[in-house]
Amino acid sequence: MKEQTGNSSFEGLSLAEIQEINAEMRHYEDKTAVSIEALKIVQKRRGWVSDDCLVAVAGLLGISPAQLEGVATFYNLIYRQPVGKTVIHYCNSVTCWLLGAEQVRERLCRHLNVELGEMSEDGEYTILPIVCLGACDHAPVVMVGDELKLDMTEDAVNKIFGR
């Protein structure tokens, strides 16, 4: 058992994570159902889901790592690679595309000097595309962490980085 994670029989998960995952189980007939919640609980604390964590969560839910990996990789918001402290999702679906999503992407990438999917050098940000964020009346839009940002003009993009 690894020193830093200890306190649990599911190597790699903290006690708090295990308790939070177990608490979710009461809402469902079958504990497999908490797969997404469990992955999110781990990701909330660690920023992403490592192989070790994935195996540990699968053990906790009593399913195979392969099955859980199939779920983890299916969803846009579960990260199986390290990402920056804040993930910036820019919407690239139709209305945002019409109204300048590509320019938003270029500005974001230029600001941070990264390509899509890369982490900024300081570890603060990763930029990823996302499908329609459901705020098309304020296109183009981005989501910075959990926060939706509307009407992404050039100034608005600068504001994200406090400039």
Add this chain to the structure above:
Amino acid sequence: MEKMDKPLTKNIRPDRAFATLADYESTGGYQGLRKAISELSPKYVQQKVKDAGLRGRGGAGFGTGLKWSMVPVDDVSQTRYLIANADEMEPGTFKDRYLLEQDPHQLIEGMIIAAYAIQAHIAYIFLRGEYHQAAQRLAFALQEARAQGYLGEHVLNSDFNLEIVLHTSAGRYICGEESALLNALEGKRATPRAKPPFAVVSGLWGKPTVVNNVETLCNVPHILHYGIEWYQGLGRGSDKGTKIFGTSGRVKHSGIWELPMGTPIREIIEEHAGGMRDGYKLRGFLPGGASTDFLLPEHLDVVMDYEAVAKAGSRMGTGNIIVLDDQTCPVQMVLNLEQFFAQESCGWCTPCRDGLPWTVTLLKDIIEGHGRMEDLDTLAGLTHMLGPGNTFCALAPGAMEPLQSALKYFRADFERYIISPHAVMENV
């Protein structure tokens, strides 16, 4: 009875604040539930919603009361589930976001009544993971409702029990498909299921399950509170009630408006959205999201109800219109749409998994100047191979709708890329 022509959005305010329980109750909130639980049998509630003529607002337009009536309710020991489909992810659609963020109790009341009608004791809100503010506000509203006795054991001191669980998803378009949503909620890959059996008979964990769209459920309290006659009086055409229409793209004022079913498209685009932005002309539009066929300016007088839009060759879909202006290339717009569908295909069935990337490749080749005239025939062929009846679910057929209509209406734009690749309109 003020503002009774806009029952769904009466609590939606320009400052985007949300209606608390007290706000919601002050405008007639939870009166529909009180009436249902104290005066009406579950079967009668189903009948009332059926008689009102409410049809599913998620896009397909299936009769809501009819769906409820297909659930076997006679065996009291049988577990049944209700699910609110709040996985709004159809590109160009943003109506449910307003309902969820600004009037969460309206959805909750609709869910309690629906659950009572099908005698479900557990209900889930399947919310897309990106709607963080909606998640916070729904969680708060659920607590308020519990504290007030609208949820939990003995709802309003009756013998009906109900718990509502908020599940936030992790982002995948296919989860909005009813049977894929069930797999997602069970913690599996969200691939659609073979139908039949339909969810109303065998859904979540094999139990009878009703899945209703957010906007659909939000109609229910008002039908119970104000009655069928009032509800039917709201529609202007063959369909009943109001609908949240929206417009986005290069119009003057993008937004949502709650209007009678049967409102002409011209009225939505020209009056409510204020027409096109200065310097832009209307070239076409998708009437109800990414997976609906293009219509043209000549269709502006078509009214927004299920049959009328179908007759014009498209679908009302979500009723949120995406506008194509005269300075945006329709071929590139279709490429953007098909890239979305190719990415979001779950990969379960071959026509969709392989056909959508093929579509994208062909469109890219054409736009990059490597296209051949035969490619247009291949694209037309794909619209059939990926069309209704050839795939597991409606994702690929939906993806083919904008493509097939673009090939019909904007063929010259496709051909121009092939004939003179260097002279085509510039990227937008």
